[in-house]
Amino acid sequence: MKRKVFGLLVALLFCCALPLSGASGETAPAESGAPCVVRVYAGGSEWNALLRLPAGVYPTLQDALAQNSLSLPTRVTCDFSDGSSRYVGLRWPEPDGLDLTQSGRVLLTAEYILPEGFALGEGLPLLQKYLFVYADGMAPEPLASVTSANFPPFLIAQGSDPAMLEASATALMLPAETVFSETLMLPIIWDFSSVDLTCPGQYRATALMHMPSGFSLPDGFSPPEAMVAVLNSEFIDLSGAFLTPQNTILCQWFYTIKDPENIQVEFALGDAPWEILSEYTPFWGGYQFKYGVFSGNELEIFTGSLPLDADCHFRLTYGGRTSNVLTTRYSADGGVFVSNVGGDRDGGDRTDQPLPDITQPAPLPVSFPSPSPEPSVAPQPTQMPVRTPEATPAPTMLEAIPSPTVIERITQTTTVVSGARLSEMLAANPDTVLFEKRGISVELPSSFLSGLNLADRETLTVRIERNGYGFSLDILQGETALSSLPATRVSVPAAMLPSGEGTMLCAAADGGSICAFAYDESLKIASFFIQNTGSFTLYCDTPSPAPAEEVPLAALTPAVPASAQSTQTNGLRNVVLILIGCLTAFAFAAFILKVIKSRRTPR
Numbered sequence: 001m002k003r004k005v006f007g008l009l010v011a012l013l014f015c016c017a018l019p020l021s022g023a024s025g026e027t028a029p030a031e032s033g034a035p036c037v038v039r040v041y042a043g044g045s046e047w048n049a050l051l052r053l054p055a056g057v058y059p060t061l062q063d064a065l066a067q068n069s070l071s072l073p074t075r076v077t078c079d080f081s082d083g084s085s086r087y088v089g090l091r092w093p094e095p096d097g098l099d100l101t102q103s104g105r106v107l108l109t110a111e112y113i114l115p116e117g118f119a120l121g122e123g124l125p126l127l128q129k130y131l132f133v134y135a136d137g138m139a140p141e142p143l144a145s146v147t148s149a150n151f152p153p154f155l156i157a158q159g160s161d162p163a164m165l166e167a168s169a170t171a172l173m174l175p176a177e178t179v180f181s182e183t184l185m186l187p188i189i190w191d192f193s194s195v196d197l198t199c200p201g202q203y204r205a206t207a208l209m210h211m212p213s214g215f216s217l218p219d220g221f222s223p224p225e226a227m228v229a230v231l232n233s234e235f236i237d238l239s240g241a242f243l244t245p246q247n248t249i250l251c252q253w254f255y256t257i258k259d260p261e262n263i264q265v266e267f268a269l270g271d272a273p274w275e276i277l278s279e280y281t282p283f284w285g286g287y288q289f290k291y292g293v294f295s296g297n298e299l300e301i302f303t304g305s306l307p308l309d310a311d312c313h314f315r316l317t318y319g320g321r322t323s324n325v326l327t328t329r330y331s332a333d334g335g336v337f338v339s340n341v342g343g344d345r346d347g348g349d350r351t352d353q354p355l356p357d358i359t360q361p362a363p364l365p366v367s368f369p370s371p372s373p374e375p376s377v378a379p380q381p382t383q384m385p386v387r388t389p390e391a392t393p394a395p396t397m398l399e400a401i402p403s404p405t406v407i408e409r410i411t412q413t414t415t416v417v418s419g420a421r422l423s424e425m426l427a428a429n430p431d432t433v434l435f436e437k438r439g440i441s442v443e444l445p446s447s448f449l450s451g452l453n454l455a456d457r458e459t460l461t462v463r464i465e466r467n468g469y470g471f472s473l474d475i476l477q478g479e480t481a482l483s484s485l486p487a488t489r490v491s492v493p494a495a496m497l498p499s500g501e502g503t504m505l506c507a508a509a510d511g512g513s514i515c516a517f518a519y520d521e522s523l524k525i526a527s528f529f530i531q532n533t534g535s536f537t538l539y540c541d542t543p544s545p546a547p548a549e550e551v552p553l554a555a556l557t558p559a560v561p562a563s564a565q566s567t568q569t570n571g572l573r574n575v576v577l578i579l580i581g582c583l584t585a586f587a588f589a590a591f592i593l594k595v596i597k598s599r600r601t602p603r
Helices: 002-022 061-066 162-167 419-428 446-450 562-600
Strands: 037-042 051-053 075-080 085-091 104-109 111-113 127-133 145-147 154-157 173-177 183-191 201-209 225-231 248-252 264-269 275-277 281-283 286-289 292-294 298-302 311-318 325-330 336-341 365-367 408-410 414-418 432-437 440-445 459-467 470-477 480-482 484-493 503-508 514-516 518-520 525-532 534-541
Touching: 154 162, 248 325, 298 311, 298 325, 414 419, 414 432, 419 446, 419 459, 432 446, 432 459, 440 446, 440 459, 440 470, 446 484, 470 484, 503 525, 525 534
Parallel strands: 051 127, 154 225
Antiparallel strands: 037 075, 075 085, 085 111, 104 127, 145 173, 145 365, 173 183, 183 201, 201 225, 248 298, 264 275, 264 311, 281 286, 286 292, 292 298, 311 325, 325 336, 408 414, 414 459, 432 440, 440 484, 459 470, 470 480, 470 534, 484 525, 503 514, 503 534, 518 525
């Protein structure tokens, strides 16, 4: 019996010592077996090549250092070969070590700070920031090109507060390209000084470009202009009509009509008598008639359905009152002429002022081969005269006559497009399609929109509503609400950001995803990524007080550091070794006592 107990004791000692044989050495894995970085994510997007951020938050490095606003990422998310995912810190060159004596560009490259026991993978992409060193007195560098743009008109009710007009023009930017093929975003500030909000009519606003230090506009660049229509809010006012990129004529007004089925649409061709168009069919919350659609606050004319080379007149009657007249001419070569007159067609209010066309072609990039070192000076805005049906300016050429199914309806909160229009948008935007409302921009991936497979007459509705420090995003395919999205970039103006110190976060109202976002100080715009529709809130996550001792960078990772794992293993090993020692001493003492006892026993 004693031999069995002794054998069991020895077996127990062997089993306790066996697992320690692998823990007796160093805890760091061999270099060949160390988990390696296999993917890197920045701002919610995967890097798959050398990444160079756009020219700095302040393209001039001196400005960035002087204002202490050089914004560089401090960490990225990495996937490792062992299946784990964690934050990895970044170390950038110290500002004191940068050479500011030579004008030109300086390229900053970040260094990865990996936790102990981890390694860089093969072909790991670099994170680089391209900044511009500008010497005082040197001529600014002319931009190679600025993307042209045709902005839709600003519609505002007579007697409105000027602040409402300013608020409607937030977060507008034009892309520009430097001679080094870098992309800069030029903020636009609109000059509304010529607009008289007390008098209905059409005015011109001029865009003033905000240029970063060290750069100038190309020679011959003409600042964009936009129409401002001050509308009479006491009844239907069609004087804000404009030509959309889809070659439809859109009129919107501020007079509230809750029973649009009682609106009477009247049409006259040339000098013919007025004709009441009485055949209506329900269409997208409004009614469709022979030449277009109407609802309680807008009228849209499909130019492709109009008679060619003839003056077409439209007016609306509601509650015994008749609106002013909208006149349009559609040419066989695709030109469209739009004009508004008063309540008749006799031309009695004609003036001798020039009568330019209203056109809305698709934006195209414009290059300027002979840049000037001096920036262009924006001309003063002038009032745009009202046109009469007698004016017959040269029509604008358009490349194609769209089908009536190519429809895009835009309000302050909602954009509705047909499947045919979405196909055109995807052809022009292979990466993302931008939807913007009140300064909030949502970039939906083109692959996601293409995967919806919309029929030509099926509709896609994107609704963006701003609410204090938050917003809501709703997307409907027909009448079906969509909830899940791929990684979708959202940009918001600085006015929406809450005050406070700490990490700025965006959280879904349902308690789902929480994401941090990057802030561009020069453009006053914050951006982040979401993966679902719904309501979102922006808030500041105040950091908890840090301990007195310095926190190592490895502590940023959610996994336990290798040094902590080594300490825990060493403590366990010490306890087991003490236990083994005690058991060994006990077994040895029992053996000695047994030998002594056997010698004293008489034989």
